[in-house]
Amino acid sequence: MRTLAQIAQIARRTKFWSKPAQGTADYGPEGHGSFTRSLSLPDAEQLxxxxxxxxxxxxxxxxxxRMLGQFLARQDRWSDLAAKIRMAEQGRSKTPGGMPVTDLLVFGARHDVxxxxxxxxxxxxxxxxxxxxxxxxxxxxxLSEHNTDAAIALIVASAHIDIxxxxxxxxxxxxxxxxxxxxFAAHFDRASTILDKFNGVELNSPALAAARxxxxxxxxxxxxxxxxxxxDLIDLDPHNERHMRAMGNHLLPRWFGSYEQLELEARRTASRTQDIWGDAGYSWVMFDALANDAGACDIVDVSFFIDGLRDILRRRPGQVSANLLxxxxxxxxxRHGPELPAAQEISACADWIIRDYMTELHPLIWAHAAEGFDNAVPVTSLSRFAAHGQARALGVLRDLFEDEIAQGLQIVFxxxxxxxxx
Incomplete structure (x- = not known):
């Protein structure tokens, strides 16, 4: 655990500017939009x-x-691996942060290839x-030796999709x-052929439905x-917000949907998951869509979205959620710029989320957020990527507490x- 004073030392060694170009992997701590004011780093690190x-x-x-999946694959212990995947699927097993165990085992199993x-x-x-x-x-x-095993089929099809x-x-x-x-088409066609033998709904398998x-x-x-x-996928595993986020992204016009369909499906999802998430189903569907497409900001129901953010923090309290939001x-x-009213209103929520919910800083979450949660951004150094997230968070905290810092008050989480x- 490091203090902000130590982060400031990292920030001093990091080249940064006020408005990083979108789509690049060059990292700098300064944001833009609601958090653009600047105080000196010494003030921030002292207070x-x-x-x-x-x-x-x-x-x-x-x-x-992930290492377990990789180990079992390297040892050719495919039956053992498949059994663990089936057990995780049926139990909807997840890590403390909500990652499906199946996804991690399957990722590890195909990683080397x-x-x-x-x-x-x-x-x-x-x-x-x-x-x-x-x-x-x-x-x-x-697969030819285990051609009736859905877990093995999932591993091989997922490898084709990744390639x-x-x-x-x-x-x-x-x-x-x-x-x-x-x-690309050849690998996707082969993955489709593999998965056509298995029905995720009939097998009660969110992982198979997600692969579809x-x-x-x-x-x-x-x-x-x-x-x-x-x-089908969300109904199989409604507690997993990643499915809702993926749907929202794929409903953007740049992929397979429209803004109207995005708004409709966000509302339908919120209705179907109301007993689990409250209004948060709407927010999860809109989450990545808003971050990736400025046009989505024109159709979002901002009040509904913000109510959903509050429901996320009520239903999934903890520092992962607080840092993520x-x-x-x-x-x-x-990232779209400060001129969109919806983006400005949502951005302002960072104030009450940080003040009311944050107790510690998770730098990798902030680094991913700075890149719009784009998993394809190349990361050659995880430590530098984390340092980028620390620096960006430092800039936000420094600006958020500018008035208190100016009065010489100590801000202690x-x-x-x-x-x-x-």
């Missing part, structure tokens, strides 16, 4: 004190489960080269070379299926809440 949580028990558990293929693609290896085919070919051989994206790139609107698009939704970008006409496929409001939503002392 603002907050524990820094570089790693959490959830981070450690996620890493353990996907990583090798991705590196080969980045090095310009042709699509039919042995360096690209041997790994996925090995997984296909495993397909490595060929295409993750942006919705981009020109892709013909050979890359063909490779992940195949939407490879369909010729995904628009006719997106709402129904995601509705604070960073989202302070950084993610303002404690386990019992915020204290402001003379």
């Amino acid at each position: 603002v004190h907050i524990p820094i949580c570089s790693t959490t028990p959830d981070d450690e558990e996620c890493a353990r489960l 996907v990583a090798a293929a991705t590196h080969a693609i980045e090095d310009g290896v042709p699509s039919g080269a042995p360096a690209l085919l041997s790994g996925i070919g090995g997984l296909e051989a495993v 397909g994206w490595a060929w295409r790139g993750s942006e919705a609107e981009r020109d892709v070379a013909k050979h890359r698009r063909a490779a 939704c992940a195949l939407l970008p490879g369909l010729r006409d995904p628009h006719v299926r997106i709402a129904d496929d995601y509705e 604070a960073a989202y409001c302070a950084l993610s939503i303002m 404690t386990p019992d809440g915020l204290q402001i002392n003379a």
Whole structure:
């Protein structure tokens, strides 16, 4: 756990500017929008004190489960791995932070193959080269020995999906070379063929239903299926907000939907999950859509969205939620610029979230929020990425408490809440 004074030392060594270019992986602490005022770092480090949580028990558990999946795959203990996946699916097992255990095991099991293929693609290896085919070919051989096992099918299909994206790139609107698009389509077609033998709803498997939704970008006409496929998935696992966030992103016009459909499905999801999330179902569906598309800010019901943020904090209290929502409001939503009224109103929520709910700082959450939660942003150094998140959070806290700092008051985040002392 580090104090803000120590973070300030990191910030001094970090090159930063007031308005980083979107779509880059260069990191700087200054935000824009509601939090643009500037105080000196010495003032902040002397008067603002907050524990820094570089790693959490959830981070450690996620890493353990990924390594377990990887270990069992490397040892060819596929039956053991499949049994653990089935058990996790039926129990809807999650880490303390809410990550599905199935997803982590499946990720670890396919990681070696996907990583090798991705590196080969980045090095310009042709699509039919042995360096690209041997790994996925090995997984296909495993599938042929376990062709009725849905868990093994999920691993192999997920590997094809990942490799397909490595060929295409993750942006919705981009020109892709013909050979890359063909490779993407081939991997997605193969993943679809594998998964066609299994029905996630009939097998009570959110992971299979999620994989079906992940195949939407490879369909010729995904628009006719997106709402129904995601509705099935959310109904299978309504406690997992990641499904709602993914649906909202895919309902953007740049993918397979429209702003009108996004708003409609957000309201329908809120209604279906009211007993679990209150109004938060609406906010989760809108969450990434608002961060990724300024047009979504024109149709969002801001009051409904903010009520949903409050329900998230009521139903899932804790520092992961507090940091996620604070960073989202302070950084993610303002990436579009300060001129959008909806973004400004949502951004202002960072004030009460930080003051009323935060007791510690999670730098990686802030780093991801600064990039709009884009998982495709290249991170060559996790420590530098975390330092970027610390610096951005420092800038927000410094500006948020400008008036108190100007009066020489001490801003102290404690386990019992915020204290402001003379």
